[in-house]
Amino acid sequence: MGLVVQKYGGSSVADAEGIKRVARRIVDTKKAGHEVVVVVSAMGDTTDELIDLAEQVSPFPAGRELDMLLTSGERISMALLAMAIKTLGHEAQSFTGSQAGVITDSVHNKARIIDVTPGRIRAALDHGNIAIVAGFQGVSQDSKDITTLGRGGSDTTAVALAAALEAEVCEIYTDVDGVFTADPRVVKKARKIDWIAFDDMLELASSGSKVLLARCVEYARRYDMPIHVRSSFSGLTGTWVSNKQLTKPEGGESDMEQAIISGVAHDTSEAKVTVVGVPDKPGEAARIFRAVADAEINIDMVVQNVSAASTGLTDISFTAPKNEGRKAIEALERVQEGIGFESLRYDDQIGKISLVGAGMRSHPGVTATFFEALSASGVNIELISTSEIRISVVTRAEDVTAAVQAVHSAFGLDSENDEAVVYGGTGR
Amino acid sequence: MGLVVQKYGGSSVADAEGIKRVARRIVDTKKAGHEVVVVVSAMGDTTDELIDLAEQVSPFPAGRELDMLLTSGERISMALLAMAIKTLGHEAQSFTGSQAGVITDSVHNKARIIDVTPGRIRAALDHGNIAIVAGFQGVSQDSKDITTLGRGGSDTTAVALAAALEAEVCEIYTDVDGVFTADPRVVKKARKIDWIAFDDMLELASSGSKVLLARCVEYARRYDMPIHVRSSFSGLTGTWVSNKQLTKPEGGESDMEQAIISGVAHDTSEAKVTVVGVPDKPGEAARIFRAVADAEINIDMVVQNVSAASTGLTDISFTAPKNEGRKAIEALERVQEGIGFESLRYDDQIGKISLVGAGMRSHPGVTATFFEALSASGVNIELISTSEIRISVVTRAEDVTAAVQAVHSAFGLDSENDEAVVYGGTGR
Numbered sequence: 001m002g003l004v005v006q007k008y009g010g011s012s013v014a015d016a017e018g019i020k021r022v023a024r025r026i027v028d029t030k031k032a033g034h035e036v037v038v039v040v041s042a043m044g045d046t047t048d049e050l051i052d053l054a055e056q057v058s059p060f061p062a063g064r065e066l067d068m069l070l071t072s073g074e075r076i077s078m079a080l081l082a083m084a085i086k087t088l089g090h091e092a093q094s095f096t097g098s099q100a101g102v103i104t105d106s107v108h109n110k111a112r113i114i115d116v117t118p119g120r121i122r123a124a125l126d127h128g129n130i131a132i133v134a135g136f137q138g139v140s141q142d143s144k145d146i147t148t149l150g151r152g153g154s155d156t157t158a159v160a161l162a163a164a165l166e167a168e169v170c171e172i173y174t175d176v177d178g179v180f181t182a183d184p185r186v187v188k189k190a191r192k193i194d195w196i197a198f199d200d201m202l203e204l205a206s207s208g209s210k211v212l213l214a215r216c217v218e219y220a221r222r223y224d225m226p227i228h229v230r231s232s233f234s235g236l237t238g239t240w241v242s243n244k245q246l247t248k249p250e251g252g253e254s255d256m257e258q259a260i261i262s263g264v265a266h267d268t269s270e271a272k273v274t275v276v277g278v279p280d281k282p283g284e285a286a287r288i289f290r291a292v293a294d295a296e297i298n299i300d301m302v303v304q305n306v307s308a309a310s311t312g313l314t315d316i317s318f319t320a321p322k323n324e325g326r327k328a329i330e331a332l333e334r335v336q337e338g339i340g341f342e343s344l345r346y347d348d349q350i351g352k353i354s355l356v357g358a359g360m361r362s363h364p365g366v367t368a369t370f371f372e373a374l375s376a377s378g379v380n381i382e383l384i385s386t387s388e389i390r391i392s393v394v395t396r397a398e399d400v401t402a403a404v405q406a407v408h409s410a411f412g413l414d415s416e417n418d419e420a421v422v423y424g425g426t427g428r
Numbered sequence: 429m430g431l432v433v434q435k436y437g438g439s440s441v442a443d444a445e446g447i448k449r450v451a452r453r454i455v456d457t458k459k460a461g462h463e464v465v466v467v468v469s470a471m472g473d474t475t476d477e478l479i480d481l482a483e484q485v486s487p488f489p490a491g492r493e494l495d496m497l498l499t500s501g502e503r504i505s506m507a508l509l510a511m512a513i514k515t516l517g518h519e520a521q522s523f524t525g526s527q528a529g530v531i532t533d534s535v536h537n538k539a540r541i542i543d544v545t546p547g548r549i550r551a552a553l554d555h556g557n558i559a560i561v562a563g564f565q566g567v568s569q570d571s572k573d574i575t576t577l578g579r580g581g582s583d584t585t586a587v588a589l590a591a592a593l594e595a596e597v598c599e600i601y602t603d604v605d606g607v608f609t610a611d612p613r614v615v616k617k618a619r620k621i622d623w624i625a626f627d628d629m630l631e632l633a634s635s636g637s638k639v640l641l642a643r644c645v646e647y648a649r650r651y652d653m654p655i656h657v658r659s660s661f662s663g664l665t666g667t668w669v670s671n672k673q674l675t676k677p678e679g680g681e682s683d684m685e686q687a688i689i690s691g692v693a694h695d696t697s698e699a700k701v702t703v704v705g706v707p708d709k710p711g712e713a714a715r716i717f718r719a720v721a722d723a724e725i726n727i728d729m730v731v732q733n734v735s736a737a738s739t740g741l742t743d744i745s746f747t748a749p750k751n752e753g754r755k756a757i758e759a760l761e762r763v764q765e766g767i768g769f770e771s772l773r774y775d776d777q778i779g780k781i782s783l784v785g786a787g788m789r790s791h792p793g794v795t796a797t798f799f800e801a802l803s804a805s806g807v808n809i810e811l812i813s814t815s816e817i818r819i820s821v822v823t824r825a826e827d828v829t830a831a832v833q834a835v836h837s838a839f840g841l842d843s844e845n846d847e848a849v850v851y852g853g854t855g856r
Contacts, residue, residue: 019485053508054511057447057511058512059515060515062510062511064521065507065520065521065522068506068522069507069511072500073500075496075497076478076497079493080482080493082490083482083486084485087485087487092493094492144527
């Protein structure tokens with residue numbers, strides 16, 4: 001029985017009842033003989049309420065002070081959780097990110113972890129205690145200021161602590177039963193995935209699956225730390241994310257076979273920017289994306305087609321979060337004269353559908369089936385981008401639901417059909 | 429223009445508007461050329477709400493975790509205040525008790541300050557910044573755990589920081605205009621005191637005046653740190669508390685004369701315990717008060733009269749906070765057989781009225797006037813206790829208002845009468 005790191009999100013600890021339920025689950029894990037480290041987020045909507053307060057006193061809250069403010073949220077939930085565990089007769093101690101040794105850089109509001117020195121956590125465990133750690137926060141190496149890790153920060157805290165403490169597993173508790181082959185709100189027949197490789201999970205996360213964020217999966221992959229995504233409500237086995245399959249497929253034999261397709265993700269949070277009439281000569285794309293990068297905009301898909309021979313001009317499109325769209329357009333307008341492109345087009349009524357699975361590129365049939373499914377449901381494709389284990393297309397936003405359902409069915413992922421579509425001889 | 433420490437209580441920063449108003453006052457002080465350190469309490473009822481949450485998850489919240497929980501309150505207010513100041517174009521940084529160097533013992537929920545090492549605060553000031561510090565909290569020297577200072581903790585933080593930083597003055601901002609000659613809710617004609625000596629303020633605080641707590645005044649007296657108690661709403665000059673009178677009496681000459689009587693305090697938060705029929709021999713009182721002390725009950729007045737010659741038995745009475753009354757009775761019942769007293773009486777329908785002023789004992793007329801005033805208003809006296817600068821009596825709770833008003837008038841403290849009563853030749 002080894003060390004288990006458990007992470008509980010804000011919806012799991014939204015009120016006193018939730019905190020008591022989580023406390024019972026933690027104590028059960030301890031009673032089963034594990035050492036337990038718990039990473040906890042702020043209660044329910046606390047973080048949003050604090051941001052709202054900040055905006056009432058300041059139109060542009062200073063980063064250092066915003067971090068000081070927001071970190072009070074986990075301080076509340078972790079102290080309450082430790083109290084609730086003690087009430088159940090077990091010893092628990094809560095630790096801030098700083099006390100837990102989560103050392104970060106100095107970029108407030110989206111700091112990156114640069115070291116984890118969990119000496120106090122190890123000591124608490126050695127004394128037989130359960131350690132409760134504030135997610136989402138750390139302390140900067142240089143200035144010793146409080147920092148926050150930004151979006152998905154608590155999951156990353158959990159994985160980072162699990163790696164530093166050489167835990168057996170990092171359990172991420174959430175309000176769904178695990179990772180699904182598609183968003184169950186869109187595809188009623190979506191199936192829970194029992195196991196998924198880090199690479200595939202990374203692609204799903206980057207493509208719009210919200211259960212785990214890419215950052216946390218990247219960290220886990222780097223340290224080979226298995227993640228178990230599961231529900232804090234149901235107690236069922238959820239989805240294992242790891243390098244090799246650790247669990248038996250439910251109801252099947254442990255034959256190490258796997259369906260080639262992991263799932264279908266979609267994302268309607270992005271907008272498409274097209275730079276029209278770019279002179280087709282070396283260095284132009286670089287200048288465009290340097291301008292975008294300098295404005296600190298995270299771009300996603302990038303597509304450039306061959307230039308028309310008659311004009312020597314080409315179009316370059318990329319997608320980026322809608323809330324950064326205005327910034328992107330402004331950044332590009334500033335360099336328009338220097339680069340000499342013709343115009344900019346902005347479109348935020350788009351959606352992205354991605355199919356993720358291992359070995360996709362070596363099985364041409366996957367791509368064909370994907371496009372056929374979209375075509376049969378009348379969905380027009382605007383952009384296409386592929387990686388070794390992913391195909392993504394951009395469509396009209398209103399077509400996303402139909403597109404996801406069509407692709408999910410075409411690849412045999414619907415739950416009443418246990419046969420996953422197999423390409424080549426590697427699957428069953 | 430020296431360094432000023434300002435402390436703002438929860439009612440001054442209860443909402444975004446309050447925080448912005450306080451920010452403007454701080455910036456005004458900075459603009460006047462001062463270095464400014466601000467100590468802030470949690471917003472409005474935050475602390476009570478957090479305690480309520482704790483009680484929902486645990487009937488007896490663990491001290492360490494309760495401190496971790498409660499300290500999130502100041503973290504919110506101080507970060508918001510720093511943001512609001514930055515919005516006004518001035519640099520501000522917030523610091524937790526730990527970051528500010530407030531080192532305490534390890535007694536959770538009522539830690540005592542044992543050292544203050546404000547290196548980071550000094551550095552922030554040297555960079556021209558305004559420093560915002562969380563009141564009420566510190567870090568334990570031994571375990572590096574977060575502690576809270578208990579009741580009145582933020583005032584004590586402010587005075588302790590002011591002393592460590594060798595500030596010119598510690599300004600305590602509150603929702604009243606200063607310290608009054610009596611509680612203005614009870615005595616309409618109560619006057620604001622322009623200046624009061626530490627010793628007199630200590631007696632007033634111990635006798636029920638709620639503007640400053642005794643603990644903070646004791647700290648200020650030890651380090652000779654002048655306190656200016658004033659309103660965060662009106663901006664008027666308030667009450668100076670110091671060893672020597674720093675300000676000119678309002679509308680008068682600086683003749684260093686002072687009214688001998690500082691004010692009348694009252695307190696209805698205590699109960700009276702009488703130990704009846706105690707054998708009148710050496711050591712009995714010690715055994716009684718050891719039992720009470722071991723139960724960690726703070727006793728206030730202690731009165732023992734001469735024993736009746738016929739029985740050799742005496743009665744011992746003391747007052748203690750009502751909410752500790754039950755504990756006191758239980759502690760005494762456990763030692764009743766050993767000590768051999770007859771019975772216990774408990775009475776929580778009492779009130780205490782105290783007259784505070786310098787040199788009282790050397791002016792017998794003070795005591796006489798005090799008792800005459802009570803008698804004339806029909807108030808019966810149950811216990812009497814005196815010190816060098818204070819006379820206190822216990823009466824029925826329902827007589828307190830009349831008693832305070834009668835004494836206040838008798839000593840010429842009413843505001844339409846500018847002549848304070850003078851005994852001997854030291855006052856005017």
